[in-house]
Amino acid sequence: MSARVLVGVKRVIDYAVKIRVKPDRTGVVTDGVKHSMNPFCEIAVEEAVKLKEKKLVKEVVAVSCGPQQVQETIRTALAMGADRGIHVEVSGKDYETLGPLQVSKIFAALAKKEQADLIILGKQAIDDDCNQTGQMTAALLDWPQGTFASEVTLEADKLKVVREIDGGLETIKINLPAVVTADLRLNTPRYATLPNIMKAKKKKITNVKPADLGVDVSSRLEVLKVEKLKEAGRI
């Protein structure tokens, strides 16, 4: 199979960190706070690497949008088994207002440029909980989508996806190329082992700007305020 998979990996505040709202209520404190790869993105990377190990796809490309620091996140994906990385440079105000619409436009452009056959994303990010990027990307590309995937099987040029829905599990068959979003039970991400961490240092990460892809990252949304939920009670 000569398929190429694009995997989106987002750098988010670590799941275990206690979130603090900025005093001016424009957002949360991110300076000096521990960040890591979005847990659903880890699951997406694991699924892509598994497909490669089964020789069902040829190349796994990890993509992240953001400032210099997202290269760490891409390196983690490379250490898990991705072949190369693409760093889409977005920084400053543009990064603060970067959301699913702009990211999905970036992914759609990259999918065409890299001639990808499959895009695997996490179902949502744990910082904004949007759960929109996968769906929007599929719509922009006019590709089928298998969202909330708890099982993915490649059958010739079709994808069988078992989806977790409110009523239970729904199984669908979609044509490639397609977009899949990973849910919690899709797999258990592997630990990046030292030999792979060493190898990852030599893997290539190319830089690209949104403008090069013909994407305008300006936002149509304005954040009015960010507030902490009232505490229910004290321990």
Place this chain on the structure above:
Amino acid sequence: VTDLTAVDRALIQHRCVHSRGLGASPGNPGAAPPRLPFSRVTQEDLAFFRTLLPGRTITDPDLLKSSNVDWLKTVEGNSEVLLRPKTTEEVSQILRYCNERNLAVCPQGGNTGLVGGSVPVFDEIILSTSLMKQVITFDNISGILTCQAGCVLENLSNYLEERDFIMPLDLGAKGSCHIGGNVSTNAGGLRLLRYGSLRGTVLGLEVVLADGRILNCLATLRKDNTGYDLKQLFIGSEGTLGVITAVSILCPRKPKAVNVAFLGCSSFQQLLETFQCCRGMLGEILSAFEFLDASCMSLLEKHLKLTNPITESPFYIVIETAGSNATHDEEKLHKFLEEVMTSSLVTDGTVATEATKIKALWSLRERVTEALTHEGYTYKYDISLPVEKIYDLVQDMRGHLGDMAKNVVGYGHVGDGNLHLNITSPSKDPALLAAIEPYVYEWTSKWKGSISAEHGLGLKKRNYIYYSKPSEAVALMGSIKAMLDPKGILNPYKTLPDNIH
């Protein structure tokens, strides 16, 4: 290297054989001696306690059950009274009364001790610190925390972490153990390598003596050389010299960057060389160096369904670094990992910087004790040895016991020279015990090790003290005990050997 001399051996035998009564015998020095002639609790006593501690004098046998049994479920007492004071003054009144009435008392914190020191042997009154859980003060410039003895270690950690500090000690029992108990047993734990022992970090204590006198040595000073340092007597005395009611302790700053590496080694020799390399290349940022063997890993996989993050190896190492600069620490750590991988000292490994992954890697070391409880009866040995000899004991023991034991595993604070040797059998087996003891203690004594590195002596190991301490030292301990607790009401049958009188 000195073997136990024939004289030493005879002395130990003599003391065991002639210890009062039938309980402890040469075949079983860990068993309870017969009950000493303390008074028994009367209705009048209960009336006194109920007036002093209304609603906090427990006599319901169902409620008492869990306080009468140790965490390992290997020793059980018959106490009929559990007292829950809230203040030092209440503790003082309890002890003054018990001393006058000649009633024995068993102080109890989180009841997580592993040598039977935290539960009654007979009908000793249980004095619990569970309601003494107030933080008194915290100074965020000096990092000095003052709190009551019943504060749970994990709660103190959470309190401090919000203020950018941490406790200087950490152990698997953190969710249940009390700081008073930690201090009374001089608990070691996972951070000793970096922050030292409680003997250095505890700055002051408030202790209630056997006759009810309150000894307030709750200094919050880093340096104070005025007279004898009394608190050192109580640290590690396992509740036999006084009841600790408050502690002041020096806390380190919370590290900004914590990394954990989980490595696999194919031999113990390579593990030791990795340790040397680690000390050299990581230096001041090293905060923990722990090991577990392949048998431990199989038990974790079998009983707790934990996954081995790397390829199967004979030995596994957990290395933690803690520092104030993430970039600096990661660079050092990666250089070290590259070195040990390319020189083949280490065959595989993984690294974590995120909190959830770090917890997952640590649980592979912290939950071994729990995994062992699923294998039946565990014989636990906590030994200090010269670091090169640590695994020799595990291997010799395997050879010595053969098929008699189901599992013989080794793990522990290898960086501190401390081995946790654990042997299991489906159920309690006196023949197996006879094969293990005194072999394990003689082996340890031969290499001038300690028969109890951090767990203490409690009930189970009190008569083995002579394997690691000379008789003159033990005699002096007896004199100090007699001076501070002439009636012997504080945690009797524990820590000091039966024939100390």
